[in-house]
Amino acid sequence: MATFLYRLGRLAFRRRGLVTLLWVLIVFGVGAAASSAPTPPTEQFSMPGTESQKAFDLLQEKFPDAGADGATARVVIRAPEGKKITDEKAAVDKLVGELGKAPQVAGVADPFTADSVSEDGRTAYTVVVYEVAAPDLTDKAHDALTEVTDRARDGGLTVEAGGDAVMVEQSMSGTGERIGVLISAVVLFLTFGSMIAAGMPLLTALIGVGVGVSAITALGSTLGLSATTSTLAMMIGLAVGIDYALFVVSRYRSEVVEGRTPEEAAGRATGTAGSAVVFAGLTVIIALAGLAVVNIPILTKMALAAAGTVAVAVLIAVTFVPALLGFAPRRVLRVADRRLVRAKKPLSARKLRRSEKKAAKLAARTRPNLSTRWAMFVVRRPLGVLLLAVVGLGALALPATKLELGLPGEGTMATDTTQRKAYDLLSDSFGPGFNGPLTVTVEGKDAAAAGKRVGAALEKTAGVDSVSAVTANKAGDTAVLTVVPETGPTDSRTEQLVKDIRAKAPSLAASAGATEILVTGQPALFIDFSQTLSDALLPYLGLVVGLAFLLLLLVFRSVLVPLKAALGFLLSVSAALGALVAVFQLGWAADFFGVEQTGPIMTTLPIFMIGVVFGLAMDYEVFLVTRMREAYVHGAPAKEAIVTGFRHSGRVVVAAAIIMISVFSGFVFEVDDLVAMMGFGLASAVLFDAFVVRMAIVPAVHALLGDAAWWLPKWLDRLLPNVDVEGEKLRQRLRSGPSGVPRGASEHERDLVH
Known part of the structure; x- marks a missing residue:
């Protein structure tokens, strides 16, 4: 090589x-x-092999005219204190009429005829359906929605809007780069x-x-x-x-x-x-x-x-x-x-x-640089440095034991956004489960009749607030009904409700005359997503760590060096997850990092961090230890090789780590929650891995192991090809x-x- x-x-x-x-x-x-190139397509989130995805695909197949591809905006209207929404019917009708005339709007529901008024009579909502998907909405469509809601507020109504037609306005600002x-x-x-x-x-x-x-x-x-x-x-x-x-x-x-x-x-x-x-x-x-x-x-x-x-x-x-x-x-x-x-x-x-x-010889007599002095200090006191570094990273990792995962949504947005205000208004007026309804599909020869029997059984299920009327497709072989839980989308009781319905679905289908019952919706989607990631975590770790171990085995021709690299990675990623939970979930120093709303950590983030951080951690391992290996192969004693590696690579590794931390830290200030969390998590992981694991734990472990750090069984040495990363063959x-x-x-x- x-x-x-x-x-x-x-x-x-x-x-x-x-x-x-x-x-x-x-x-x-x-x-x-x-x-x-043509405009990139709209990203359709999917999870092949899950019940939620199977139900979603069934709905698209059996209800092709449901308009699921168009963007939606749910506009929530509340009457002034002491009044009913019916007292403001003229203002609401004007709002609905103006929304219907806005660009790219396919239709607007009348809240008074669609049974969209709360029990206390103060709050109503209307759903605006657009002709195109959210990413394809024009600025005129967004501006029209904002202008119409602003005029209604000026008239004395409380008006807030949510839905993907509104959330799409959040975008990368470029500040991070x-x-x-x-x-x-x-x-x-x-x-x-x-x-x-x-x-x-x-x-x-x-x-x-x-x-x-x-x-x-x-x-x-x-x-x-x-x-x-x-x-x-x-x-x-x-x-x-x-x-x-x-x-x-x-x-x-x-x-x-x-x-x-x-x-x-x-x-x-x-x-x-x-x-x-x-x-x-x-x-x-x-x-x-x-x-x-x-x-x-x-x-x-x-x-x-x-x-x-x-x-x-x-x-x-x-x-x-x-x-x-x-x-x-x-x-x-x-x-x-x-x-x-x-x-x-x-x-x-x-x-x-x-x-x-x-x-x-001259380098041995001249005053060593900071990296060299640090390496010499660690080599003299390897056990103390190792214990301090491991205990410190362990303490930082403790908040990770309180990790809560969740999907992004309006309920996790900042409290001053119109999306979050609309979410809270609906929860207060229609119940916490209104923002996370379950969609139940029923298949059978007479799906409408089977769906009614299923709905009647679900109404008696603990944790269910209400069940909608049954809607069947034209062929009559598939019916759909909406189940509103008593608790919110992220509540553990809602998760248990989904599991209970799915557990009794086979027996319920048999008694109702249905062939299959499936459950989807936001809470079900979250459950399936979390389970998919959980099931994939161990195979992923095994694949990535195994392949990387083999790669590092070729590079360093040592069994213990790749093992130490993998264990060091676990320490740094655990500490980074702990810091992430502390700031974004528990709210420690949230104001300093500009975190407006604390909440669960994005479900995708841990496995993303594991993958990315493992690769980056191995970067510093290769850059630093390669120079140590080069000195050792060229005849330097094991401890002297540590100092030599740091003398030549320590300063550059530190500079590289600072650069990478600065790049990732810039993304912390983006408005997109996932990007901000990812930037913070990766910056923290690089900080811990470069300055604690690679700069302290690695030299300490090598100093304690001595020549044994470069041990490789002779039979394995004969089998492995020599990729000559340290350049010894080149030098010869x-x-x-x-x-x-x-x-x-x-x-x-x-x-x-x-």
């Missing part, structure tokens, strides 16, 4: 104009394809001390994200990728794109300062740091692609899109980055390093070997060329040797 990437890096450096042109053509080609890029630029400049060196990772990362997101847009209509599919790809692609380029540029700078020609330095940087980038990228891709085992299409599409963007970031790091280095081979160095390099004469292969030995190859000339050396280097 290192030898192949070494050649690739040198080729990209020499043919930098051609490589740059190819990437420019790719960017413009994918961008043109995206701009001419801007904040992340800004902080990343500052960190890169402080790390490199050069504007050009700082700009390269930013430029290549933005190009990678642009290519990935444009490809998603271009393939949207073909593969069914909605506009939301690119959210995770943008977040992950930006973070890893900067990090991967950062490692290659950093290694190039160190190679040039050690006396190598720019072309040779580009080749060695790509062969060593590039190898780490490839395997780190593979772990992220495995973790993301593994989400396909959950069998929820929307999650699979988001994960695969993000995995594709990570693959683009890897390709850019090992091709475009060395090409860009060719345009500014010296200007990526610090000013002091440029002077030092100019003062040096190019070294022959023999003198270069001597220079490396002298540099190693360069030193054993004919006549003392490194194989692949430049013409100038050959002349120097001869």
Whole structure:
């Protein structure tokens, strides 16, 4: 691997104009394809194999004219204090009439004829059905809804609106990307001390994200990728794109300062740091692609899109980055390093070997940097550092024991939004279960009669508030009725009601003359969703951790290093979940993070975090431990290898972690709850993993294990292919060329040797 990437890096450096042109053509080609692509389809959430999905599919098949594809807005109207809604009939009729004349509206229900008035007579609601799905509503349609409700409020009524026609107005603001890029630029400049060196990772990362997101847009209509599919790809692609380029540029700078020609330095940087980038990228891709085992299409599409963007970031790091280095081979160095390099004469292969030995002795006598001092401290006190880090992360993970999962909805939105106000008005006036009704489908030869018998039985069921009249399809083989629970959609008693109805469905169908009874609706959907994720968690962990373990086994040729990496990941992800629960569910420091409404954690988030964080955690493991492995393979004692790895990689890993944290933290301030939670969770996980697990636990464990950390059974050593991530084969190859000339050396280097 290192030898192949070494050649690739040198080729990209020499043919930098051609490589740059190819990437420019790719960017413009994918961008043109995206701009001419049809509008992405509306994302239809589905869960194959669940009862809720089966019932939903049945309704679409048997009731094709029900208008389920059109957006809806539920407008809630309450009369002033001391009045009935009937006293305001003229104002309500005017409101309904104006709503019916709004753009893209297919129909509006009259609350007085549709039995949509509360028992106390103060509140009513009307349902506005649109001709198109929510994402296809125009600004004029949104503005018309807002203007009509505002005029009704001016007339003295309390009017609030909910439904997907209103919620679709929430969108990504782009604040996250801007904040992340800004902080990343500052960190890169402080790390490199050069504007050009700082700009390269930013430029290549933005190009990678642009290519990935444009490809998603271009393939949207073909593969069914909605506009939301690119959210995770943008977040992950930006973070890893900067990090991967950062490692290659950093290694190039160190190679040039050690006396190598720019072309040779580009080749060695790509062969060593590039190898780490490839395997780190593979772990992220495995973790993301593994989400396909959950069998929820929307999650699979988001994960695969993000995995594709990570693959683009890897390709850019090992091709475009060395090409860009060719345009500014010296200007990526610090000013002091440029002077030092100019003062040096190019070294022959023999003198270069001597220079490396002298540099190693000099490094041992010079004052160590902060990373080196920290590593030396941990090596001296490994047990204390290990215990403190493990106990600290364990304490942070404690709030995760109170984790409550839930799906996003109007009931979890901020209390000052019109959607939440409408939700609360309906709960107060029509009962808490009104916002989460159950839909029961009944199949049979005489579905209408069977449905009536089923409805009568359900009315007597504990926990049921009311049951609607039965509606049968034209063929008469399917009927549907609505069951309103006594409790809210997220109440545990509602969940138990769904389970009770499903448990007695077979016997109820037999006594009612039906062939099958199915239950769907928001509470049922939540139950099925949670069960699907729960069932998939262990297979997912087994697949991802197993594949990543094998990958790290190849990289480090050690059994204990991959095991330690996996256990460290569990600590960091547990602590991150604890922090997430503390802020977004329990409300600790909620004001500081701009959390307006606390509530359950999004159901999809834990498994998303596990996948993404595992991949990112392995990134830092590969970047840091590869340099330790490189020193150990080249003859350094185990403890000295730890210090050497930190001396060369510690500062860069810290910079990479700060960049990734800043990118993810920027998304905390987005209005979309899932994006905000994901940004906070990922930022927390990277913080704990990079600064506690990789910077404290990893060196402590390696110090305690010593040489045993690199133990590999001989029989397994013979079976495993040597991927040479640490570049030992490359180093031997360069030193054993004919006549003392490194194989692949430049013409100038050959002349120097001869």
